[in-house]
Amino acid sequence: MTTPTTTLFACALALAGIGLAEAQEMPKTLVEAAGMEQADRLPITDFYSTPLNLAATKPGDLLRKEAFAGYSLPKGATAVRILYHSLDATGRDVATSGVVLIPAGRRRRRAGPSSPGRTEPAASRAYARPPP
Secondary structure (H helix, E strand, O other), rough: OHHHHHHHHHHHHHHHHHHHHHHHOOOOOHHHHHHHHHHHHOOOOOOOOOOHHHHHHOOOOEEEEEEEEOOOOOOEEEEEEEEEEOOOOOOOOEEEEEEEEEEOOOOOOOOOOOOOEEEEEEEOEEEOOOOO
């Protein structure tokens, strides 16, 4: 069964792969790929700690967010790490982390009677995974 999180994850991986292909040469062997993965590993910080008040929040609630500059992004793009309340496969409460990538620039909103010619932030992509 495909879930929205799985779909978001797949899109984020595809976008990350496109960015990686432009940013650095692709590995030629599994050993080289593992070495690149190890070199690019981000540190596990207190940001990922499950809040003590998780039970007092609802699934979907944002628990924590912070700007993050540890990714190689196109000029003008930004990343925000998020931690939010979710449910695991058995329905138990969990804290789940993700990254919201915000591209540079603005895009035109479709013209309509209530908003002719207005602009809005360019479309963002999100990547979510369970915290370590």
